[in-house]
């Protein structure tokens with residue numbers, strides 16, 4: 001195999017416009033962009049705006065403003081998840097035809113109550129990376145009841161039957177560039193929601209479909225989403241999608257050692273820009289924060 005046989009690197013930044021970008025986002029996006037600059041590759045963007053209740057146009061404008069300030073160039077058109085509901089519906093249909101989905105009418109309160117009341121064995125895991133593991137209330141409903149409740153207009157989500165899905169897909173692995181080969185363990189999530197009650201998709205479904213649709217070969221994102229990759233790998237197998245590699249990046253923390261969030265005003269790119277920081281300083285600042293966090297963890 002010669003160098004030209006290597007698939008070109010395609011990576012992306014996929015922010016949700018729910019707040020201002022901070023130093024951690026800058027680090028992740030600069031990392032991805034620099035890879036495409038040094039190795040020859042494509043840098044794409046995607047606006048993850050399925051959560052319409054939390055997304056704001058002014059945050060989206062700010063994302064593009066910050067990216068341009070950082071000197072990053074992205075390809076157009078930018079993919080926008082809120083415009084792709086039909087694509088997600090088609091994938092849901094395919095999963096449904098394989099008998100892997102079921103409607104769930106539960107509220108969060110129903111789920112919490114069920115978990116509290118059920119006398120699970122002491123070591124049974126009740127929570128996964130996304131919160132409570134669904135205790136299966138609606139999985140037990142018969143087809144007639146499901147159809148009647150849907151016909152009556154009852155709001156429902158669609159959940160993946162994890163046991164069936166894992167059996168169907170068999171054992172899977174995925175590759176993280178800093179951690180090496182990982183054995184997929186999607187079962188730690190339980191029956192994940194793939195279509196929410198309020199919008200007919202979910203983070204896990206949309207991100208998996210869109211990374212494949214955009215031809216992404218390397219997913220770069222924060223370590224907080226490391227475990228999500230188990231579910232994404234499973235969905236890729238079930239939907240016959242190409243499998244990228246992943247690079248999960250360390251999360252940046254503030255001076256108290258608490259992970260940066262969009263509400264940490266001092267670390268937003270806008271605040272730093274307004275305070276006179278030059279875009280060229282941002283990469284070094286991020287690296288310094290990471291080194292500080294590492295030192296703090298080691299008790300230095």
Ligand code: GLU
Nearest residue numbers: 014015016048207220221
């Ligand atoms: N939209 C997600 C966020 O802003 C990131 C999704 C991803 O990179 O997979 O946290």
